[in-house]
Amino acid sequence: MTINMICIYYLxxxxxxxxxxYIFKIMSYGLIIGFRYYNYNSTKTFFYFRNxxxxxxxxxxxxxxxxxxxxxxxxxxxxxxxxxxxxx
Amino acid sequence: xxxxxxxxxxxxxxxDGRKILQDIYLDCRQGEVVGLLGRNGCGKSSLLRVxxxxxxxxxxxxxxxxxxxxxxxxxxxxxxxxxxxYLPQNIKIQSLAGTIIDPQFxxxxxxxxxxxxxxxxxxxxxxxxxxxxxxxxxxIYSRADFILLDEPFTHxxxxxAEMFKGIIRKCAKVKGIIVTDHQxxxxxxxxDRIVLITDGSTKAxxxxxxLIRYRYISHII
Numbered sequence: 001m002t003i004n005m006i007c008i009y010y011l012x013x014x015x016x017x018x019x020x021x022y023i024f025k026i027m028s029y030g031l032i033i034g035f036r037y038y039n040y041n042s043t044k045t046f047f048y049f050r051n052x053x054x055x056x057x058x059x060x061x062x063x064x065x066x067x068x069x070x071x072x073x074x075x076x077x078x079x080x081x082x083x084x085x086x087x088x
Numbered sequence: 089x090x091x092x093x094x095x096x097x098x099x100x101x102x103x104d105g106r107k108i109l110q111d112i113y114l115d116c117r118q119g120e121v122v123g124l125l126g127r128n129g130c131g132k133s134s135l136l137r138v139x140x141x142x143x144x145x146x147x148x149x150x151x152x153x154x155x156x157x158x159x160x161x162x163x164x165x166x167x168x169x170x171x172x173x174y175l176p177q178n179i180k181i182q183s184l185a186g187t188i189i190d191p192q193f194x195x196x197x198x199x200x201x202x203x204x205x206x207x208x209x210x211x212x213x214x215x216x217x218x219x220x221x222x223x224x225x226x227x228i229y230s231r232a233d234f235i236l237l238d239e240p241f242t243h244x245x246x247x248x249a250e251m252f253k254g255i256i257r258k259c260a261k262v263k264g265i266i267v268t269d270h271q272x273x274x275x276x277x278x279x280d281r282i283v284l285i286t287d288g289s290t291k292a293x294x295x296x297x298x299l300i301r302y303r304y305i306s307h308i309i
Contacts, residue, residue: 053164
């Protein structure tokens, strides 16, 4: 969510465009995954999720896809609000 | 409920060119407890992790009811108690338990004093002993058809070990359980049959004297 807010902030300031903001988000996903895999204590908790029947790769895929979708929806809503404000 | 059988065959595992496991056959039916014994570094934990799917060997064949499974934990068929703590530190225990506990054992699990006392806390707030006890119980009571327990009796008091053995026996009526520990007397007590890993291969143990013959122990306590 923090990354979403940073992306939206710079997007609305006009310093990055939508494509660049998505590239920034994909890079942040890489950092998150890398940190989790190389952090010894984080990999220990993978066993909990596996015991619950969730594969770790699938878990990341679902979480990051949801995040990307949430970012798209949030961005669209804010663009719409900005447009309405400029009209009225 | 059908009686599934978990079979593990032809596991080849090596680290840095050193062969750890090479002639392995291990099976476990729902309704039985299989005890796995072996010296330090013989590959007991590695074999459990290979079955669970978190360690990739050179070759393995793991099946449930003769259907090959790539990773034991897929679809929650196999659960594994690792030697280290595994619960996420910042989620409440009642939320963690809700996802993992087998519905047929929910009432039994939630009536345990360790759960009653700490369900509203997070794992990070528990002592090492309390956390280990809870993690072990959550694994034994989990939804999986087969449970792999890696050293459940280590670092627990004799009273707790007795309690674990009672619960293992009860859950083994509907699940298959493979348990390994260096406290071999607890394994001999709880297991229906014993398998020893020595020189990278599995040997069926028909009586405790076989453990002396394979030089796992020098005498029976």
